[in-house]
Each structure stands twice: as structure tokens, then as C-alpha cells.
Amino acid sequence: MTTTTSTTSTLRPAPTGALSLARTTATAARVLRQLRHDPRTIALLVLIPCVMLFLLRYVFDGSPRTFDNIGASLLGIFPLITMFLVTSIATLRERTSGTLERLLAMPLGKGDLIAGYALAFGTLAIIQSALATGLALWFLGLDVTGSPWLLLLVALLDALLGTALGLFVSAFAASEFQAVQFMPAVIFPQLLLCGLFTPRDNMHPALEAISNVLPMSYAVDGMNEVLKHTDMTATFVRDALIVAGCALLVLGLGAATLRRRTA
DSSP: OHHHHHHHHHHSSOOOOOOHHHHHHHHHHHHHHHHHHHHHHHHHHHHHHHHHHHHHHHHHTOOHHHHHHHHHHHHHHHHHHHHHHHHHHHHHHHHHHTHHHHTTSSSOOOOHHHHHHHHHHHHHHHHHHHHHIIIIIIOOOOOOEEEEEEEHHHHHHHHHHHHHHHHGGGOSSSSHHHHHHHHHHHTHHHHHHHHSSGGGGGGGGGHHHTTTEEEEHHHHHHHHHHHHHHSOHHHHHHHHHHHHHHHHHHHHHHHHOOOOOOO
């Protein structure tokens, strides 16, 4: 009897409650291999923010200062939107195809899966943010007072936030069409209230209060700090930490709400 118990214990899958670096990196590598065979998704992730910035620059060709005023903010917003869209659809595809259920039947926890996706898409976010920032600064002539590295940091945090939001909302969609429908609900209100179109303190007090709890507001504020100040300010550090903290919080919620089957 003792021998049987020992054998059963040995064959039992490893506990998946805690994050495992090996399982997380294996998941990230699998996702990256899949994306390598999907050139349209790679083009959407990497090229669309650059194309949008390019168009925006020449829309305001007669008013370069306008591009300087809003270009930095959009440098953070475009990666957030594209990462949200692609991540939500990619994660939902894993569920509807049955891949997610097979993965979670293995010694792979929900946290490992979410962290692996975040790592894979975060790698693409680094490439995306670097290309968009380089294009805006050195080709399109975006004039910023602060360090380009700080601009890149905020753009990367925004892309990671978009990844986290995409992973989170995919748990509530039953089809790719429904995943896309979450964009007006999750992204558009933040876009309108983030301070891109008018300073947030000029809004109705109720809308200003709502904007104060939306992460995109702090992404735009962080970009504006780099636009106006030569050094890293305390406000910039606060904004960057809030965006990073929101991304981590949403990733945690995504792991908690991840389901094996679509209802």
C-alpha cells in the first residue's frame, strides 16, 4: 500500500499555484512561434502605429506645432490600442480552438499562461514602441524637451497595458467579433477622457473625476511631462508607476477570470 501511494504521488502533476519561470517562458516561446507564421498580425502590431503617426504628421503638415502637441500622446495611445485588439483576439482564439483547455490540463497554471502571453506580446511591444518612437523623433521631427528614452518607456508601458487589457476582456467574449466589440467599451471612453482633446481640468467635474481613475489619462500625462520637461519629474514617475501598476493589476484579474471553455 505504501508503494502504491508513493508511485501515485510521483506521477501526479506538479502544483501550478505559483508562477514557474520555465512554464512561463515555454508558453511565451510557443506564442512567438505561432505569431511568426502570421505575418498579418505582425504587420498590425509593428507597422500600424508607425503608419498612423506618419499620416498624422502630414495631416498637420501646415501646423507642425500641432503635431508636436499631440504626437507624443498618440505615440502612447496607438500601441495601447493595437496591442489590446490583437491580444484579445489571439487569446480568445486559443480558447475557441480548444488549445487553452489542453494547455490547462497540463501542469500549467492560469498565472503561467497569462504571464507567458504577456511576455510574448511584451517582446513585440518593445519592437513596436522602439520603431514608433524612432520614427516620430528622428524621421517625422517630433520635438520633445525630455529624453527620448523616457518617451520610449511610456510607450512601452502603454503597449503592455494594452496587452493586459486585451488578455482580461478576452475572458468575457464568446467570439472574435465580441472581442472587437469590447473596444468601444474599454478603449473609446479612455480616449475621449484622457486629455488628448482638451485638458482634463477643463472637463465637467464628473468627467474629470472619471478620467482620474482611467490609466490612459496617466499615459498621456506621462508623455506630456517628457514633452515639456528636460529632466525626469516626480509627476512623470507617478504617472509611469500608475500605468505599470494598472497593467499588473489587470494581468492578475486576467489570470483570475481565465476560463477553459467559452460559455
